[in-house]
Amino acid sequence: MNVLVPLPFVLPLLGAALALAMRNHGRALRVLGTVFLIGVVGSTAALLHAVARDGVVAVQVSGLPAPLGITLVADRLSALLLVVSGVVLLAIMLYAAGEGGLSAEEPGVFYPAYLTLTAGVCLVFLAGDLFNLFVAFEVMLASSYVLLTLTPTRERMQAGMTYTVVSLTSSILFLTAVGLAYAATGTVNLADLSGRTAELPPGTRSALGLLFLVVFGIKAAVVPMHLWLPDSYPAALTKITAVFAALLTKAAVYSLIRVQTLLFPRDDASMPMLALAAATMIVGTLGALAQDDLHRVLSFVLVAHIGYMLFGLALFTVAGLAGAILYLVHHIVVQATLFLVSDIMQIETGEKSLRRLGGLAGGSAFTAVLFLIPALSVSGIPPLSGFVAKLALFQAGIGAGGAWGRAVTGVAALTGLLTLMAMTRVWTLAFWRPRPPGSGASPEVREVAPRHGLRPIRTVTAAMVGSGLMLVVLAGPLSAWSRDAAQSLADRTAYRNAVLHGGEAP
Amino acid sequence: MTGAAISLVIAVGVLFAVGFDLLLQRSLIRVVVGFVLLGHGANLALLLAGGAGGRAPLLGGGDDRPAADPLPQAMALTAIVITFGVTAFLLALAYRSVLMQDDDEVRDDLEDRRVGRDREDEE
Numbered sequence: 001m002n003v004l005v006p007l008p009f010v011l012p013l014l015g016a017a018l019a020l021a022m023r024n025h026g027r028a029l030r031v032l033g034t035v036f037l038i039g040v041v042g043s044t045a046a047l048l049h050a051v052a053r054d055g056v057v058a059v060q061v062s063g064l065p066a067p068l069g070i071t072l073v074a075d076r077l078s079a080l081l082l083v084v085s086g087v088v089l090l091a092i093m094l095y096a097a098g099e100g101g102l103s104a105e106e107p108g109v110f111y112p113a114y115l116t117l118t119a120g121v122c123l124v125f126l127a128g129d130l131f132n133l134f135v136a137f138e139v140m141l142a143s144s145y146v147l148l149t150l151t152p153t154r155e156r157m158q159a160g161m162t163y164t165v166v167s168l169t170s171s172i173l174f175l176t177a178v179g180l181a182y183a184a185t186g187t188v189n190l191a192d193l194s195g196r197t198a199e200l201p202p203g204t205r206s207a208l209g210l211l212f213l214v215v216f217g218i219k220a221a222v223v224p225m226h227l228w229l230p231d232s233y234p235a236a237l238t239k240i241t242a243v244f245a246a247l248l249t250k251a252a253v254y255s256l257i258r259v260q261t262l263l264f265p266r267d268d269a270s271m272p273m274l275a276l277a278a279a280t281m282i283v284g285t286l287g288a289l290a291q292d293d294l295h296r297v298l299s300f301v302l303v304a305h306i307g308y309m310l311f312g313l314a315l316f317t318v319a320g321l322a323g324a325i326l327y328l329v330h331h332i333v334v335q336a337t338l339f340l341v342s343d344i345m346q347i348e349t350g351e352k353s354l355r356r357l358g359g360l361a362g363g364s365a366f367t368a369v370l371f372l373i374p375a376l377s378v379s380g381i382p383p384l385s386g387f388v389a390k391l392a393l394f395q396a397g398i399g400a401g402g403a404w405g406r407a408v409t410g411v412a413a414l415t416g417l418l419t420l421m422a423m424t425r426v427w428t429l430a431f432w433r434p435r436p437p438g439s440g441a442s443p444e445v446r447e448v449a450p451r452h453g454l455r456p457i458r459t460v461t462a463a464m465v466g467s468g469l470m471l472v473v474l475a476g477p478l479s480a481w482s483r484d485a486a487q488s489l490a491d492r493t494a495y496r497n498a499v500l501h502g503g504e505a506p
Numbered sequence: 507m508t509g510a511a512i513s514l515v516i517a518v519g520v521l522f523a524v525g526f527d528l529l530l531q532r533s534l535i536r537v538v539v540g541f542v543l544l545g546h547g548a549n550l551a552l553l554l555a556g557g558a559g560g561r562a563p564l565l566g567g568g569d570d571r572p573a574a575d576p577l578p579q580a581m582a583l584t585a586i587v588i589t590f591g592v593t594a595f596l597l598a599l600a601y602r603s604v605l606m607q608d609d610d611e612v613r614d615d616l617e618d619r620r621v622g623r624d625r626e627d628e629e
Contacts, residue, residue: 131581138588145595149602157603161534161612164599168541168592169529175548175585182578183555290621 004050005059005072007043008082008122012036016115023108030097033111037090040118044082051079056488056498058128066500067192071128075495076485077325078125081254084329085125088246088336089118091464095340096239098456106150113150116143117243124251128499130178130188133255137174137219141167144248148236159235166228170218177211184208191499194262194492209264213273216259219252222310223280226303230287233302234295238346241295242339245302246332253309253328257321261489266316273314274404278411280307285418289425294342294352297422298335301378304415305331311408312393319396321486326479327389330377330471334386337374337464341367344454344461345430354426359435366458368431373465375427379420385471390416392479514554521547532611534600541596545589552582 015036022028050057051074061070074082093114120140127133145167149160182188184204185196197205214225221229229249233241284304291297309331312324344367345360346352361368377384390412397409471478488494521543528540556578561569563576 131584135584135588138592142588142592142595145592145599149599152602152606154603154606157599157606158612161537161599161603164592164596165529165537165541168596169544172541172544172548176551178581179548179552179555179578182552182581183557188577188581292621292624 002057002059004043004047005057005074005126006061008040008047008086009119009126011039011043012115012118012122015039016112016119019111019115020108023112026107029107029111033093033115034090034097036115037086037093037118040122041083041086041090044079044086044122047074048079048083050074051076056494058498067187067189070132071189071191071499072126072132073128073191073495073499074126075498076481076488077254077257080325080481080485081250081328081332082122082125084332085121085247085250087467088332088464089121089243091460091467092239092243092246092336092340095242095457095460098460099239109146110150113143113146114243117147121247121251125254128190130181130190130193130259133190134171134174134178137251137255138171140248140251141171144244147240148232148244150237150240156235159232162228163232166218166232170215173211173218174215177208177215180211181208189499190258190262191496194265194496197263205264209260210272212259212263213256216252216256217276220249220256220306220310221303222276222306223283223303226280226284226306229303230291230296230299233299234293238295238339238343241299242336242343245299245339246336249302249306250328250332253306253313253324256310257313257324257489260313261316261321262492262495265490265492269316269400269402269405270314271404273310274408277307277311277314278408280304280310281411281415282307285415285422288422289418292354294345294354294357294426294430295339297354297426298338298342301338301419301422302335304419305335305378307415308390308393308412311412312396314408315396315400315405317396317400318483318486318490319399320393321489322479322482323389323393323396325482325485326392329478329482330385330389330468333464333468333471334374334377337461337468338371338378340457340461340464341371341374344457345371347454349430349435354429356436356438357430358433359431361431362434370458370461370465371431372427374468375423376420377468379423380416381420383472385468385475388472388475388479392482508558511554511558514550518547518550518554521550534603534612537612538593538596538600542589542593545585545593549582549585549589552578552585554578 015032019029019032022032056073056075059072060066061072063069096110117140120136120143123136124133124140127136145160145164148163149156178188181193184200185193187193187196197208218225233244236244281304284300284307287300288297288304291300308327309324312320312327342352345357348360348364348367349357351357373384377386380386380390393412394409397405397412525540525544525547528536528543531537531540556575560572560574563573
């Protein structure tokens with residue numbers, strides 16, 4: 001059963017190697033990519049089952065005991081995120097395969113890079129020590145640099161440069177933080193560190209905590225470290241933006257949750273993090289309201305909603321963490337869906353600028369429905385999954401956050417309304433009004449139309465909307481699972497025992 | 507802390523300062539050089555994290571002096587490989603952007619400027 005733990009990132013790496021070997025066979029690559037991602041989803045589901053049965057599962061790679069060797073850990077939080085990411089990665093792979101257009105131009109690059117990205121994302125969720133976490137981020141980001149600059153245009157090269165340099169800066173800071181943590185404690189194993197950071201002088205401890213907050217804050221696009229995201233994500237091919245938006249920032253949020261709860265636990269809400277969360281929500285939604293490019297609107301919505309997850313973490317209560325976990329799951333699915341729908345909108349009209357989009361509701365009612373459901377969900381309209389996740393966060397904020405917690409809950413509610421306003425703006429401009437004159441003739445029109453027509457990509461997008469709705473159906477078990485996950489994050493003993501003492505209490 | 511360690515600490519500080527300064531310039535090649543310097547700084551910091559130096563950490567060296575901590579060395583090696591690969595990618599990116607726009611300056615973002623101009627027009 002322990003062999004299950006490394007499978008989610010060993011499988012796609014193997015797939016990437018195979019894909020490189022047969023990079024000239026477009027059709028075979030599509031089959032290979034899909035088969036390997038189905039394998040990833042299967043192995044993560046089996047891992048979820050194992051974690052549900054046995055609690056935290058830890059594997060010491062090459063058999064060296066815990067603080068010395070490389071440790072891989074799967075607990076409730078990472079198992080849940082692995083399954084959700086696996087499903088989203090598979091859906092977007094199917095979307096790319098069904099589209100057959102742009103990805104067919106450079107399939108020999110797209111498929112290996114995509115599979116490596118999958119491996120990196122899975123390794124982030126499984127890493128049990130800081131240095132391994134750094135390597136996982138590098139694997140994930142290195143393939144994302146390649147994916148972002150696929151089929152280069154001038155705009156894409158510039159966005160790629162911004163994105164690469166900002167990511168690398170945060171990676172260098174990450175590496176320095178790992179070095180400093182090692183200098184202060186003599187270990188990089190997360191479970192081992194969780195015991196030793198408590199003995200550090202308070203100054204060293206908060207300096208390390210802040211450094212990690214900045215490192216993951218840049219990667220997660222927390223305001224004021226978000227400026228790179230809306231400038232770079234929209235330039236990529238839309239399906240790639242969908243993967244990035246769904247998973248890369250969320251991997252950073254996951255790492256932030258993991259490091260802060262394990263290394264720097266506290267009993268009260270963290271003021272700086274509450275302030276950052278509020279700023280992220282407000283700046284993000286106001287940005288979404290100001291933008292004209294549809295992808296930029298969605299990118300700012302992404303920034304805003306990172307604030308919700310940070311809010312849940314900043315409360316440092318079980319309820320807050322549970323809310324943040326629910327929000328992570330909801331947002332991974334819904335953000336990917338929104339980007340996929342925006343790609344379909346772009347194919348149908350040849351436009352992605354809101355001032356030139358129009359008349360979509362008359363032409364294709366199905367696309368309108370596909371957009372409306374995730375748009376309402378991300379704004380938090382009941383009974384969709386956004387409402388369930390927001391409700392959990394609001395209850396946590398009002399329940400235990402004190403005056404500041406209640407204030408940020410107010411900000412979060414306002415952000416929900418502003419998101420609704422941004423989404424309504426897209427709805428009225430793109431769907432409801434008649435097509436403006438000159439629409440469809442913009443120079444930024446999508447380069448290549450999908451080869452197999454709209455049917456396959458619409459089916460995949462509809463399936464993604466369906467999985468968003470499934471989150472509502474499963475809201476009960478999902479809430480219970482995230483409460484248990486949050487409980488074990490706050491408690492820490494199960495995690496430490498599994499890593500350091502082979503599962504038994506010391 | 508020995509004199510050698512202190513001079514290394516100062517070197518880390520200088521590398522970080524120069525690296526971040528270069529990173530903020532408009533010319534892409536300076537950005538790449540800045541990143542390389544930052545990488546060196548971070549790797550030196552990693553090495554310093556291992557504490558005092560010593561003999562090579564090999565089994566059966568036949569030497570009684572205390573061995574140096576091998577873990578930061580292993581981490582620095584991995585980090586060097588990663589920064590090497592990424593630097594190659596950055597250089598390729600900079601070269602591509604020279605080919606595409608005839609200079610290696612980072613431009614202002616067009617969409618940002620357009621949104622800003624729209625707001626001014628409305629006022």
